[in-house]
Amino acid sequence: MEFKISKDFIAHIEQLISENKEQELNDLLQDVHFADIAEIMDELQSHEASYIFNTLDSEKTAEILLELDDEVREKILKNLTAKEIAEELDELSTDDAADIIAELSKEKKEQVISELEDVEHAKDIVDLLRYDEDSAGGLMAKELVKVNENWNVLTCVKEMRAQAENVTRVHSIYVVDDEGRLKGRLSLKDLLTTSTKTPISEVYIPKVDYVKVDTENVEVARIMQKYDLEAIPVVDELGRLVGRVTIDDIVDVIKEEADKDYQLAAGISQDVEADDSILELTKARLPWLVLALFGGFISVKVLGLFDAAMKEHAELFFFIPLIAAMAGNVGVQSSAIVVQGIANNTLNGSLWKRLVKEFSLSLFNGLILGIILFLGCYFLLSSDIKVAFTVTTALLAVIIVASFLGTFIPITLDKYGIDPALATGPFITTSNDICGILIYFFIAKAMLGF
Amino acid sequence: MEFKISKDFIAHIEQLISENKEQELNDLLQDVHFADIAEIMDELQSHEASYIFNTLDSEKTAEILLELDDEVREKILKNLTAKEIAEELDELSTDDAADIIAELSKEKKEQVISELEDVEHAKDIVDLLRYDEDSAGGLMAKELVKVNENWNVLTCVKEMRAQAENVTRVHSIYVVDDEGRLKGRLSLKDLLTTSTKTPISEVYIPKVDYVKVDTENVEVARIMQKYDLEAIPVVDELGRLVGRVTIDDIVDVIKEEADKDYQLAAGISQDVEADDSILELTKARLPWLVLALFGGFISVKVLGLFDAAMKEHAELFFFIPLIAAMAGNVGVQSSAIVVQGIANNTLNGSLWKRLVKEFSLSLFNGLILGIILFLGCYFLLSSDIKVAFTVTTALLAVIIVASFLGTFIPITLDKYGIDPALATGPFITTSNDICGILIYFFIAKAMLGF
Numbered sequence: 029m030e031f032k033i034s035k036d037f038i039a040h041i042e043q044l045i046s047e048n049k050e051q052e053l054n055d056l057l058q059d060v061h062f063a064d065i066a067e068i069m070d071e072l073q074s075h076e077a078s079y080i081f082n083t084l085d086s087e088k089t090a091e092i093l094l095e096l097d098d099e100v101r102e103k104i105l106k107n108l109t110a111k112e113i114a115e116e117l118d119e120l121s122t123d124d125a126a127d128i129i130a131e132l133s134k135e136k137k138e139q140v141i142s143e144l145e146d147v148e149h150a151k152d153i154v155d156l157l158r159y160d161e162d163s164a165g166g167l168m169a170k171e172l173v174k175v176n177e178n179w180n181v182l183t184c185v186k187e188m189r190a191q192a193e194n195v196t197r198v199h200s201i202y203v204v205d206d207e208g209r210l211k212g213r214l215s216l217k218d219l220l221t222t223s224t225k226t227p228i229s230e231v232y233i234p235k236v237d238y239v240k241v242d243t244e245n246v247e248v249a250r251i252m253q254k255y256d257l258e259a260i261p262v263v264d265e266l267g268r269l270v271g272r273v274t275i276d277d278i279v280d281v282i283k284e285e286a287d288k289d290y291q292l293a294a295g296i297s298q299d300v301e302a303d304d305s306i307l308e309l310t311k312a313r314l315p316w317l318v319l320a321l322f323g324g325f326i327s328v329k330v331l332g333l334f335d336a337a338m339k340e341h342a343e344l345f346f347f348i349p350l351i352a353a354m355a356g357n358v359g360v361q362s363s364a365i366v367v368q369g370i371a372n373n374t375l376n377g378s379l380w381k382r383l384v385k386e387f388s389l390s391l392f393n394g395l396i397l398g399i400i401l402f403l404g405c406y407f408l409l410s411s412d413i414k415v416a417f418t419v420t421t422a423l424l425a426v427i428i429v430a431s432f433l434g435t436f437i438p439i440t441l442d443k444y445g446i447d448p449a450l451a452t453g454p455f456i457t458t459s460n461d462i463c464g465i466l467i468y469f470f471i472a473k474a475m476l477g478f
Numbered sequence: 479m480e481f482k483i484s485k486d487f488i489a490h491i492e493q494l495i496s497e498n499k500e501q502e503l504n505d506l507l508q509d510v511h512f513a514d515i516a517e518i519m520d521e522l523q524s525h526e527a528s529y530i531f532n533t534l535d536s537e538k539t540a541e542i543l544l545e546l547d548d549e550v551r552e553k554i555l556k557n558l559t560a561k562e563i564a565e566e567l568d569e570l571s572t573d574d575a576a577d578i579i580a581e582l583s584k585e586k587k588e589q590v591i592s593e594l595e596d597v598e599h600a601k602d603i604v605d606l607l608r609y610d611e612d613s614a615g616g617l618m619a620k621e622l623v624k625v626n627e628n629w630n631v632l633t634c635v636k637e638m639r640a641q642a643e644n645v646t647r648v649h650s651i652y653v654v655d656d657e658g659r660l661k662g663r664l665s666l667k668d669l670l671t672t673s674t675k676t677p678i679s680e681v682y683i684p685k686v687d688y689v690k691v692d693t694e695n696v697e698v699a700r701i702m703q704k705y706d707l708e709a710i711p712v713v714d715e716l717g718r719l720v721g722r723v724t725i726d727d728i729v730d731v732i733k734e735e736a737d738k739d740y741q742l743a744a745g746i747s748q749d750v751e752a753d754d755s756i757l758e759l760t761k762a763r764l765p766w767l768v769l770a771l772f773g774g775f776i777s778v779k780v781l782g783l784f785d786a787a788m789k790e791h792a793e794l795f796f797f798i799p800l801i802a803a804m805a806g807n808v809g810v811q812s813s814a815i816v817v818q819g820i821a822n823n824t825l826n827g828s829l830w831k832r833l834v835k836e837f838s839l840s841l842f843n844g845l846i847l848g849i850i851l852f853l854g855c856y857f858l859l860s861s862d863i864k865v866a867f868t869v870t871t872a873l874l875a876v877i878i879v880a881s882f883l884g885t886f887i888p889i890t891l892d893k894y895g896i897d898p899a900l901a902t903g904p905f906i907t908t909s910n911d912i913c914g915i916l917i918y919f920f921i922a923k924a925m926l927g928f
Contacts, residue, residue, distance in 0.1 A: 061705060063704045063705055063706070097824070189670055189671060216666070220639060221639060235509075253729060253733075254513045255511060255513055256513070256726055258708065258725065258726070275708065275725050275726070275729070276706055276708070276725070278729070279703060279725070279728070279729060279732065282729060282732060282733060282736075283703075283732060283736070286732075286733070286736030286737070286740065287736070287818060287822075289740060290736065290739060290740050290743060290814065290818060291814060291815075291818070293740060293743050293744055293814075294743055294810045294811055294813075294814030294815075294902065295807050295810060295811050295814075296811055296814060296815065300815070301815075301818075301819065301822075301824055302815045302816060302818070302819035302824065302825055302832070303819075303824060303825075306835070306838055306839045306842060309815075309839055310839065310842060310843055313811050313839075313843065314843050314846065314847075316807065316811070317804065317807055317808065317811075317843060317847055318847065318850065320803050320804060320807045321800070321804065321847055321850060321851060321854075323800075323803065324797070324799060324800025324801075324803055324804065325800070325854050325858060325859065327796075327799040327800060327803075328796045328797055328799075328800060328859050329859065331795070331796040331798075331799070332793075332796055332859075335792060335796075338788060338792050338795075342785060342788050343782075345781070345788075345795045345798070346777075346778045346781040346782055346785075347774070347778055348795070348798050348799055349774060349777040349778075349781070349798055349799070349802045349911050349915060350771070350773075350774025350775070350777060350778060351774075352799045352802060352803070353770050353773065353774055353777075353802070353806075353907065353908060353911055354767065354770060354771065354774065356803075356806070356907065357745050357766065357767055357770045357904050357907070358767065360744045360745060360903075361744055361745050361746055361763050361766070361767075363744075364740065364741060364743075364744030364745075364746060365741075365744075365746065365750070365751075365752045365759075366752060368737060368740060368741070368751075368752070369751065369752035369753075372733075372737075372751075374547070374751055374752065374753065375752055375753075382752070385756070388756055389756045389759055389760065389763075392756060392760060393760055393763065393764050393767060396764065397764075397767055397768065397771055400768065400771060401771060404771075404775050408775055409775065409778050409779065409782075452744065453810075454807050457803065457806065457807070458803060461799050461803055465799060
């Protein structure tokens with residue numbers, strides 16, 4: 029069962045630190061999971077976090093390092109020598125070690141690598157550092173269990189036991205030929221139930237899903253989800269088995285991708301967290317606000333074109349926020365559904381069919397909203413019936429155009445290889461604001477004449 | 479490597495169906511993964527999809543059923559008798575079978591259950607149907623490998639082999655006492671490397687994470703992610719082991735949760751897809767638009783209060799969309815970051831501290847945007863310097879208030895147990911529109927006097 033981190037518990041830890049009671053602290057944290065210790069350290073001040081880190085033994089600290097918030101980890105790594113960092117990394121699997129090394133400065137990176145004890149481990153880590161972090165190569169670990177197709181089950185089991193020492197979780201046993209090329213896989217279950225003298229070539233399953241080192245991480249995630257895989261082997265350009273990606277790495281990819289889309293929809297362009305610095309948050313947020321501000325300039329100009337309306341139909345100006353808000357909301361709804369469809373690969377059929385559907389949908393919604401607006405104008409806001417009719421017609425037109433743009437823009441962006449999620453949020457609301465106001469006043473001008 | 483579904487391939491299949499070439503179709507789909515066949519069927523018309531379904535053998539069709547879009551599955555199930563459905567379900571694991579049964583009508587449900595061949599399997603499925611689908615009980619499968627603490631390694635390996643027949647993936651071997659209560663776990667690796675006479679009670683790991691049947695699915699996902707688990711045992715109220723949840727189910731939970739938040743941020747209140755019917759899409763979208771429309775009514779009323787300004791400072795009205803858009807965008811940014819922080823459990827510190835930070839951030843961003851706006855007003859839009867100054871001051875005030883509301887509302891909702899994601903999207907933009915306009919005209923009235 030999960031350990032609950034209470035305020036009292038943290039206060040107790042802070043007190044032990046301030047009283048320099050190392051032994052008691054160690055005893056207290058003895059049975060606490062490293063993920064929980066990391067969470068506690070994230071809450072503490074940095075000198076307190078460092079104190080805890082130095083108190084614990086390196087088997088635990090290595091795992092804690094992985095779980096810490098980026099900022100906290102950075103501070104702790106700064107206080108460690110290259111040799112100390114290397115000792116932590118020796119405890120970790122290659123992919124996790126490579127992730128941590130990748131965060132270091134170039135100089136420290138080299139120092140740390142030269143301090144790694146286990147030469148094979150070091151080689152594997154250096155190898156992993158070559159790959160783009162958003163590719164299968166960047167996700168994979170070198171640790172896996174592989175056997176030669178020419179062995180028999182007995183040799184295989186022996187080799188497996190030796191190899192399994194370094195592998196936390198054995199999902200599949202991969203079968204390779206003498207050149208190291210991936211040939212297939214063996215299931216643990218088959219191995220348990222086959223006679224020990226059977227040659228591997230007779231029992232292995234030659235059909236095995238795999239990805240290449242340069243396959244994009246989101247693509248790896250998609251394949252693993254689709255085929256319900258818990259691990260997938262990674263091969264190089266020559267088809268040689270070089271690593272494997274496990275489902276827990278994919279969970280992170282899925283989470284990050286979803287977070288990114290969500291943030292883009294809200295007008296936040298980098299992966300930021302609430303606890304990041306004001307400068308980082310500004311970098312992620314300000315560009316979108318500037319975009320919206322420039323959109324605002326255009327709308328000021330557009331409204332200026334229609335100032336003649338002010339004398340006779342001042343009331344029209346009171347409806348601007350309503351029209352703009354409806355245009356923005358409809359546009360975001362349409363684009364969000366398309367963006368999600370693209371991301372989940374559930375968007376079937378042509379653009380044309382989709383636009384027709386969106387047209388019917390917005391016509392249907394627009395008519396209902398139009399009726400409410402008309403009644404509202406007439407009874408609630410006691411507008412002139414001609415104005416009520418004008419505003420209602422404009423709303424219908426604005427909703428249809430907004431849903432068109434919301435559908436069309438992300439599909440088109442995706443077609444040209446641009447992330448469609450960019451279309452949601454401020455971009456779509458700003459362009460729909462301007463379009464909406466233009467349509468509104470054009471219709472008003474045509475119907476009321478000013 | 480992944481199989482790519484081309485248009486040609488689908489056209490070829492459609493032709494085979496229209497020519498009624500069952501054997502050729504079967505040969506063609508022989509080596510195609512069930513997930514791919516499901517994807518093909520989703521693209522076809524429903525009578526074609528049914529044709530394919532009837533051609534294939536039930537080992538494959540059962541898995542296909544699981545992967546189909548809800549609508550397509552529903553149509554196919556409608557065409558099958560209770561006995562046929564039961565045959566499909568006999569091929570599936572208990573959790574998947576329960577998920578499909580749960581979609582049937584009450585009457586058909588009972589018929590199908592009575593037709594299930596394997597009594598143990600049927601019992602397990604019925605048992606699973608009791609649980610809320612959003613709980614650990616609703617996620618778990620009954621298939622697992624468990625051994626008694628009183629056995630020795632040899633008995634254990636024998637039992638395991640027998641049990642493993644029904645379990646696709648053995649993640650952990652769970653250890654229970656005579657009453658079936660979860661005592662701990664065994665790793666496959668330990669089992670491979672321990673002498674066969676050792677009693678289990680000596681080798682098992684007594685510390686094991688678990689969840690209760692009524693733990694919420696998002697909580698299960700959080701725990702499994704945090705502790706990096708690939709499977710977690712589920713216990714009932716008495717601590718008895720009743721099932722296990724595997725990471726692939728959790729991937730779905732994470733995906734759904736992220737999709738839900740994203741849709742709420744875009745003003746879509748139900749789990750809909752681009753391919754859902756217009757009626758379903760309307761149900762998910764229209765309520766938010768009606769909310770925005772009523773917000774629009776209020777803004778019309780608010781603007782009506784300030785119509786005196788129109789005579790002397792008509793220009794002020796041209797800035798309404800700019801002010802409203804900035805208020806909306808800032809509000810959504812702030813609330814999105816808070817909502818994500820709450821969802822990912824990374825929000826440390828008090829509400830007060832967060833508001834102070836958000837204040838500094840919005841002051842900083844607001845000043846930069848204010849300078850751009852002032853220069854823009856003066857040079858681009860050639861406004862009166864007094865108006866430029868008024869609009870700039872208002873913008874600063876509006877940004878600060880919007881970011882306050884964006885931070886305050888989701889945190890408060892969360893405190894009272896309401897999904898904070900409800901605060902993002904139309905709700906926050908609408909309330910910020912109204913607040914923004916009020917603030918803008920109050921400041922304008924104070925500074926320009928009308």
